[in-house]
Amino acid sequence: MDDAKTYSSDQPYSSDQPYSSDLAFTPSVKAVQSRKGSRRAYARMEEGGSWQTRITEDLAGFIAAQTSVFLATANREGQPYIQHRGGPRGFLRVLDHKTIGFADFAGNRQFITQGNLADNSKAHLFLIDYAHRQRVKIWGEARMVEGDASLVARLMPDGYEARPEQALLFTVAAWDANCQQHIPQRFEAADVAATLIARDRRIEALEAEIERLRQALSAKES
Structure with missing residues (x-):
């Protein structure tokens, strides 16, 4: 982090929002959580420090x-x-x-x-x-x-x-x-290209080593 210049200060969330997650967990959201059975788990999260x-x-x-x-x-x-x-x-x-x-x-x-x-x-x-x-x-x-x-x-x-x-x-x-559920795994094209280049270089090195060993074995047999 670059703290050479401060662009913001610590501003607490609203006094009527005791937990930081209350930004998203409005009374209506909490009512749905209660109805669907997840409110207790999120209440424990809030009491443990929230977001x-x-x-x-x-x-x-x-x-x-x-x-x-x-x-x-x-x-x-x-x-x-x-x-x-x-x-x-x-x-x-x-x-x-x-x-x-x-x-x-x-x-x-x-x-x-x-x-x-x-x-x-x-x-x-x-x-x-x-x-x-x-x-x-x-x-x-x-x-x-x-x-x-x-x-x-x-x-x-x-x-x-x-x-x-x-x-x-x-x-x-x-x-x-969030959890990683349902996130498809995808890769940046540049990262894939770099991996393929490294793979191809490794293959070339192995092929060169195989050829060197083949020639050495052939020379021994002759």
């Missing part, structure tokens, strides 16, 4: 390894919207123990996410690592930052060919890591 509210070293490492993220927002009327953002590993930057940032590259210029955030700063990040079948859900608030060239330069991945338009800063309120 994390700071970015841990493990979470920071997970974030840094991602090449993709889904950002959910909702407008003034509550209409939801999910936007995908991608880039090379490291395009998502952990700026301090509560803040994630990334350069917002120029796209189709609909600006739905930015408009939603102007009305409603609450947002959600959904990160999924298909190779390791892991997913992390992060609740918080987000804002677009325009006109800050130094921040955009700090967030821009080195050597990545994209035009940054602005920056997005996400302040973490709570996060939870």
Whole structure:
């Protein structure tokens, strides 16, 4: 984590939400959990500390390894919207123990996410690592930052060919890591290509060794 500049402070969740998971577990959600038999288990989780509210070293490492993220927002009327953002590993930057940032590259210029955030700063990040079948859900608030060239330069991945338009800063309120059930295992094309190259080189080395041994045996027999 880079704490050279603090982008957020520890803001407790609402006083009427005693547990961090209450961001998601509203009274209506808890009523359904009670009806379907899972409330007791989640109550134990809450009493044991509930969800994390700071970015841990493990979470920071997970974030840094991602090449993709889904950002959910909702407008003034509550209409939801999910936007995908991608880039090379490291395009998502952990700026301090509560803040994630990334350069917002120029796209189709609909600006739905930015408009939603102007009305409603609450947002959600959904990160999924298909190779390791892991997913992390992060609740918080987000804002677009325009006109800050130094921040955009700090967030821009080195050597990545994209035009940054602005920056997005996400302040973490709570996060939870899900089970891996039903996550299909998929791999990045670049990782597969690197593995295949290593395999082919190993095959070439073994074939060369076999040929050397064959020639040595042939020379002995003659």
